[in-house]
Every structure is written in structure tokens, then in C-alpha cells.
Amino acid sequence: MSTQFALDLRLARRKAGYTQGDVAHLLSSHQSLVSDLEHGRRRPSLEQIIDLSLIYGRSFESFFGALLDERQTVLQKRLKRLPVLTKTTAHTFNRASSLSRLRRRLASQLEHGSA
Numbered sequence: 001m002s003t004q005f006a007l008d009l010r011l012a013r014r015k016a017g018y019t020q021g022d023v024a025h026l027l028s029s030h031q032s033l034v035s036d037l038e039h040g041r042r043r044p045s046l047e048q049i050i051d052l053s054l055i056y057g058r059s060f061e062s063f064f065g066a067l068l069d070e071r072q073t074v075l076q077k078r079l080k081r082l083p084v085l086t087k088t089t090a091h092t093f094n095r096a097s098s099l100s101r102l103r104r105r106l107a108s109q110l111e112h113g114s115a
Contacts, residue, residue, distance in 0.1 A: 004066040006040035012056040012063070013038070026055055072106050079103055
């Protein structure tokens, strides 16, 4: 997991003046979860991402930009290893153009610093 994300999360909590216990209560979780998130040992669930964005008053993109960058890089690597389709069917007719758009979008977002 991104070290920058963990640092941003810890900084946002401290800047807001919250304890890990406060954030854990607001997330309906345990303090150990907040500690794990802030040390990069665990990734937040989608619900936790939304809650954290609301708790700290930050947009998803600004708060989780490092995670978005990381996932874009992972997807680019997976795209390079995607098996070649040997038979085109009605269900896969748009596959090549969709993959091409995805490659361009990921490359463009990474070039521009993404989120």
C-alpha cells in the first residue's frame, strides 16, 4: 500500500485534532483499524473510504490520489499481460477498441499526475 496514503491519512487526522479512537468510533470500528490504515498495513473498504472523505472534509480524488495512481500502474501492467483473444464473437466485438481506450486513458492519467 502507498506510504504516502498512510502519511496523508495520519496527517489529516492530526490536523483535525481527532484521536485514532475518535476516528474508529466514527467508522464504527476499532482503534487498531485506524492504526493499520495509518501505517499502511491495511487498505480501507469502499465504505471506509467514503466515511474518511466525509470525516476529513476532503474529496475522494484529493485524499486517495496516491491509491488511484498505484491502481493505474497495476492496471497498466495487467494490460500488458492480457491474453490475446483468438476468436471474436458478438460479445467481444468492441474489446480491442475498449482496451485501446483504457490504455490511452491510463497512460494519460499517469503522465498528468492523475487524480
